[in-house]
Amino acid sequence: MRAQFDMALDAMHATFAAVPALREFSPLPAGSRFVERLPKAVPVVxxxxxxTLTPVPEADALFRAARALAPHVQWYQGYTEEKAGRDFARNAGYFELLGVDGHFNAPGLSAFLLYLGPNLHYRRHWHEAEELYYIIAGEAYFQVDGEETPSLLRPGDSRFHASFQPHQTMTGPQGILCLVLWRGAGLNGPLEMETAPGA
Ligand SMILES: [Fe+2]
Structure with a gap:
């Protein structure tokens, strides 16, 4: 199993080597340390x-590594079902491959693999850490507060969110897999989400 984690880390290094936007956001910390963590599932796994998503070539190995690791990692949703709603609880999940609480411990940068199922609205949410989304596979509309129209992101596209900048996502008919990077203050800070209509 450890070998599959190492393959995933190698794959992430390869994606960083191939994608300038990732390196410009932050270099990958050198010398991360593997931490034994018990697997934890969520319903979307x-x-x-x-x-049947098709990954961008620069992240093909990372996509395959993430799938191979799916039964063996600690998945999270970031919110309670009461807060995020039943649809989100059934159709969203992420794991931290590298970072302060990751399967590989490293300071200064957190790297998550986030899967969102088809036609899912991830409502307005915000957090202290600065964030870069990189679309590995699938398509989704992204919108930050103040933008009149959402932007459609496709495999290979990336998107920056500033500290505490509210943002939301609506996935397309295939869902998405993203590499999500966090830097700066609040690396293990909370996610805040607006209350669901009618909640
Ligand atoms: Fe975010």
């Missing part, structure tokens, strides 16, 4: 394992 089987959906991710059987999804």
């Amino acid at each position: 089987p959906q991710f394992e059987r999804c």
